[in-house]
Amino acid sequence: MKILITGIAGFIGYHLAIKCLEEKYEVIGIDNLNNYYDVTLKEKRIEELYKKSLSLNSKFNFNIKNIENYEKIEKIYKNFEPNCVVHLAAQAGVRYSLENPLAYINTNLLGFGNIIELSKKYKVDNFLYASSSSVYGGNENMPYKESSQVGHPVSLYAATKRSNELIAHTYSNLYSLPCTGLRFFTVYGPWGRPDMAYFSFTKAILKNEPIKVFNKGEMLRDFTYIDDVIEILYRLINKPAVAEKNFNKKEPDPSVSWAPHKVLNIGNSNPQYLMEYISAIEESLNIKANKVYLPMQPGDVKATFSDSTSLKKWIGFHPQTPIKLGIKKFVEWYLRYYDIDL
Ligand SMILES: NC(=O)c1ccc[n+]([C@@H]2O[C@H](COP(=O)([O-])OP(=O)(O)OC[C@H]3O[C@@H](n4cnc5c(N)ncnc54)[C@H](O)[C@@H]3O)[C@@H](O)[C@H]2O)c1
Numbered sequence: 001m002k003i004l005i006t007g008i009a010g011f012i013g014y015h016l017a018i019k020c021l022e023e024k025y026e027v028i029g030i031d032n033l034n035n036y037y038d039v040t041l042k043e044k045r046i047e048e049l050y051k052k053s054l055s056l057n058s059k060f061n062f063n064i065k066n067i068e069n070y071e072k073i074e075k076i077y078k079n080f081e082p083n084c085v086v087h088l089a090a091q092a093g094v095r096y097s098l099e100n101p102l103a104y105i106n107t108n109l110l111g112f113g114n115i116i117e118l119s120k121k122y123k124v125d126n127f128l129y130a131s132s133s134s135v136y137g138g139n140e141n142m143p144y145k146e147s148s149q150v151g152h153p154v155s156l157y158a159a160t161k162r163s164n165e166l167i168a169h170t171y172s173n174l175y176s177l178p179c180t181g182l183r184f185f186t187v188y189g190p191w192g193r194p195d196m197a198y199f200s201f202t203k204a205i206l207k208n209e210p211i212k213v214f215n216k217g218e219m220l221r222d223f224t225y226i227d228d229v230i231e232i233l234y235r236l237i238n239k240p241a242v243a244e245k246n247f248n249k250k251e252p253d254p255s256v257s258w259a260p261h262k263v264l265n266i267g268n269s270n271p272q273y274l275m276e277y278i279s280a281i282e283e284s285l286n287i288k289a290n291k292v293y294l295p296m297q298p299g300d301v302k303a304t305f306s307d308s309t310s311l312k313k314w315i316g317f318h319p320q321t322p323i324k325l326g327i328k329k330f331v332e333w334y335l336r337y338y339d340i341d342l
Contacts, residue, residue, distance in 0.1 A: 007089030146255030185267030189226030190333030267306025
């Protein structure tokens with residue numbers, strides 16, 4: 001298996017690459033190592049990947065490239081000829097999309113367009129791409145099913161991810177490119193993202209600095225542990241989307257198609273209040289947080305809650321790691337990585 005992973009220096013890309021190297025897949029990765037968050041962490045992840053590939057004697061190659069540059073990315077497709085592409089590179093983050101909207105337009109729309117067009121041109125057998133739970137936007141009918149309404153995004157980030165799903169469906173329909181959209185629900189774990197609350201809370205608590213708790217902590221999130229996500233991606237790499245033979249065009253189910261396209265929720269189906277997950281961090285660190293309560297932020301949603309029925313049916317697995325265990329593993333990694341002795 002020859003696999004191309006975009007956003008490989010990112011949190012999910014890094015973990016997926018480790019799994020692929022262990023499976024002896026030939027891995028090529030693309031990332032522009034941008035400074036949206038700590039570049040050193042991205043570089044360290046790449047360093048780890050090189051070490052892992054050496055110790056396992058697996059083939060690994062990393063390219064610093066911007067997915068917005070079609071010609072440069074085409075050279076990689078031409079030389080490598082991937083069977084499977086997992087497209088994870090994106091401008092992530094809901095709040096930052098209010099500050100820097102063009103980063104989302106350029107990377108998530110133009111960049112996505114380049115990657116899917118090249119995947120079609122070079123006849124990739126399986127195209128997986130990151131969408132997001134944020135596509136459910138203003139919909140408050142929970143748990144979210146893939147067949148639920150997604151017509152009311154509340155941030156530009158969400159709108160770009162929903163656009164990706166629509167573009168992917170078109171490619172499946174016109175060119176029979178098998179596409180699976182991954183609606184991730186708040187993924188967390190070791191080597192995680194410094195821009196996400198679990199990471200910044202841990203950092204602040206350790207420095208005895210206050211943490212900002214939005215909407216009085218009355219936010220529900222379906223936290224999904226990284227190892228569960230990687231098991232799912234591994235199974236999906238080996239199971240491209242297929243056309244739904246019994247698709248009813250008179251009563252269309254938006255989660256599947258007559259073309260080889262599907263979208264899947266990748267969430268824990270067990271939402272937790274923000275306060276419970278702050279308690280899990282406090283317990284793991286054995287330090288109480290100093291909490292500052294602030295109003296809801298524009299672009300945020302109050303709750304996310306995934307229904308995993310389709311995922312279970314399709315690959316026979318769904319995320320199950322409890323938040324306390326996942327946060328404990330994150331905190332252990334954090335203390336090791338930053339060399340902190342409590
Ligand atoms: N982690 C989550 O909770 C979560 C939730 C929903 C959706 N997602 C989506 O999953 C994917 C992976 O998320 P992540 O948490 O690993 O994020 P991440 O930010 O850690 O990884 C994304 C990587 O893409 C790279 N990148 C960004 N723009 C690029 C460009 N123009 N060219 C090349 N590389 C570029 C970044 O440098 C980064 O390393 C993203 O598409 C994200 O939107 C993640």
